[in-house]
Amino acid sequence: MPAAVLASGLSKSFEGRRGVVTALDKLDLTVPEGTIHGLLGPNGAGKTTVVRILSTLLKPDAGRAEVFGFDVEKDAWRVRATIGLTGQDAAVDRVMTGRENLRMFGRLFGLSKRAAAARADELLQRFDLDGAADRQVKTYSGGMRRRLDLAASLMARPRLIFLDEPTTGLDPRSRIQVWGLVRELREEGTTILLTTQYLEEADQLADSLSVIDHGRVIKNGTPDELKAEVGPDWVDVTLVDSADFDTATEVLRGKLGVEPVVDLEAMRVRAPVSDGDTIADMLYPLKDAGVAVSDVALRRPTLDDVFLAVTGRSGEPASNDRTRAAKGARIPTKGGR
Amino acid sequence: MVAVTADLRDSTAQAPRRGLPWWLTGASxxxxxxxxxxxxxxxLVMFGLIQPVMFILLFSVVFGGAVEVPGGDYTQYLLPGIFVQMVLFGSVAGTTMGVAMDMQDGIMDRFRSMPISRSSVLVGRTLSEILRTVVSLFVMVVVGMIIGFRFLGGFLPAVGGVALLLFFGLALSWLGALIGVSASGPQSAQQVGLIWMFPFSFLSSAFVPTASMPDWLRVYADHTPMTTSVDALRGLFTGTPAGDDVLLTLAWSVGIIVVSAPLAVRKYGSRSR
Incomplete structure (x- = not known):
């Protein structure tokens, strides 16, 4: 059984306005069948270029790639019959209804009229779109459009699906819905290559990960291995009164069994936490000890931290106004691929 | 889980089909x-219905009294010119914008990542654009007849003229498709890809006889396919000899398709954003 994806030495550069931009630099990638593999990296790292080459949209300058043993250049036709592609923009027709879109893509994938209609109904129901099936897609919300887009790639039951940043721009509820669908697909045996800028998304979905930077894979591993490399989550406790520093430090030390870091300037005590520790576990003892707390936050490692750990530098060099949310921090970027 | 496994094995996509029936499915x-x-x-309402009616009425009212035309009847002279111009402003503009928007949209990427013949995508579009011309032609003929236009050449030449117009429109739609795939997006398609239609349609015999133009311009205006096609339609619809113009229009149409269709398909296939 050949691997779902086998790529070696992929290189690709583009003529940009400021000279030649190297998008891929001898990239190697293996994705075993039946798994979810994540390509993790900042914008411009080359993730989309990998997907475009593997989905036959782009020819590499050097190197070769196979999908289920079919060469993406020489056997492009067979590769196309095997894959489904869900890109960053919802690639569906806005003027047609959801049902019409799915039937059309089904027919174009080679299903008979009856099979296309039946499969469309099945997917509309499964993707919670049956209520909107006969409305024009332009009336859909972003999340609905993304689900329809995913359904369109599934019409012919592809063995391999490319999900290029499937949840970028979605609200949290839609994001969780898409994650659920992706997991179901894997349950059914579909191989999935996922690109994402969100460490949390990779952590939630992927069986294995490749961290990409400047067109190369700089790290392969499971999400747990990567997280171990990054280090644990941290709890940040912000105090109201500097007189409470000693008590707070003592409480956290007793609770977590590690030595907390004190940041006097930020009025903050920080400590690494282990799995299973919750904010409540820390908040109540602090309260019992009479410590006035203005904020407690569990800071998860972000993609930025992964980059810092793996490369020793931040994912995006020239950016200092980065705001880190507690979850799924996104690295701001300046276009390009 | 057993059912699901069976489901996956039943994948139709494992053995991609090719050949004519497959190509026809894609195109249709x-x-x-x-x-x-x-x-x-x-x-469709704006450019397919309102615009042609507006052009017919504007030109016949504004220029009708001032322009001396062979045969003396300006309405009879004008309508074939408007027919061809509205093919440009309708189907050809529609193809250009439609293709340019698709290229921008990401839906082309999906099509290109699927086992579909690349030519069938564009053939389906250019052929279906004929519908737009048929709708607006019907409206133009009705309005034209109200203000005095008649098919004086008989039934068969009239049908032949309509067929010629549709074929010429198809050829120009391929040119529109080529412009659409070459444009960097819908905006540039609109700015650059449509503007040529104005000089192309006006520098011809469509609205005034070329005899009134300066000599240097006549060299172009007498030989442009715009003039050739309009004169061919005039002959067929009015009942005057049109043989050479019909043949020339057919030759232009075939020539335009032979050049622009392969280029458009190739450009569509190799395009990478």
Whole structure:
């Protein structure tokens, strides 16, 4: 059984306005069948270029790639019959209804009229779109459009699906819905290559990960291995009164069994936490000890931290106004691929 | 789980089909898509119905009294010119914009990542654009007849003229498709890809006889396919000899298709954003 994806030495550069931009630099990638593999990296790292080459949209300058043993250049036709592609923009027709879109893509994938209609109904129901099936897609919300887009790639039951940043721009509820669908697909045996800028998304979905930077894979591993490399989550406790520093430090030390870091300037005590520790576990003892707390936050490692750990530098060099949310921090970027 | 496994094995996609029936499925699905877009878009009413009527009325009222034309009847002279111009402003503009928007949209990427013949995508679109011309032609003929236009050449030449117009329109739609795939997006398609239609349609015999133009311009205006096609339609619809112009228009149409269709398909296939 050949691997779902086998790529070696992929290189690709583009003529940009400021000279030649190297998008891929001898990239190697293996994705075993039946798994979810994540390509993790900042914008411009080359993730989309990998997907475009593997989905036959782009020819590499050097190197070769196979999908289920079919060469993406020489056997492009067979590769196309095997894959489904869900890109960053919802690639569906806005003027047609959801049902019409799915039937059309089904027919174009080679299903008979009856099979296309039946499969469309099945997917509309499964993707919670049956209520909107006969409305024009332009009336859909972003999340609905993304689900329809995913359904369109599934019409012919592809063995391999490319999900290029499937949840970028979605609200949290839609994001969780898409994650659920992706997991179901894997349950059914579909191989999935996922690109994402969100460490949390990779952590939630992927069986294995490749961290990409400047067109190369700089790290392969499971999400747990990567997280171990990054280090644990941290709890940040912000105090109201500097007189409470000693008590707070003592409480956290007793609770977590590690030595907390004190940041006097930020009025903050920080400590690494282990799995299973919750904010409540820390908040109540602090309260019992009479410590006035203005904020407690569990800071998860972000993609930025992964980059810092793996490369020793931040994912995006020239950016200092980065705001880190507690979850799924996104690295701001300046276009390009 | 057993059912699911069986489900996966049943994948139709494992053995991709090729050949003519497969190509026809692709082209007809693309044509259906485009027809839906045409019928559901407000542009059909605007550019397919209101604009032709407006042009007919404006030109016949404004120029009708001032322009001396062979035969003396300006309405009879004008209508074939408007027919061809509205093919440009309708189907050809529609193809250019539609293709340019698709390229921008990401839906082309999906099509290109699927086992569909690349030519069938564009063939489906250019063929279905004929519908737009048929709708606006019907409206133009009705309005024309109200203000005095008649098919004086008989039934068969009239049918032949309509067929010639549709074929010429198809050829120009391929040119529109080529412009659409070459444009960097819908905006540049609109700015650069449509502007040529004004000089192309006006520098011809469509609205005034070329005899009134300066000599240097006549060299072009007498030989442009715009003049050739309009004169061919005039001959067929009025009942005057049109043989050479009909043949020339057919030759132009075939020539335009032979040059622009392969280029458009190739450009569409190799395009990478």
């Amino acid at each position: 699905e693309m044509a259906r898509r485009n027809i839906r877009q045409i019928l559901r878009s407000p542009q």
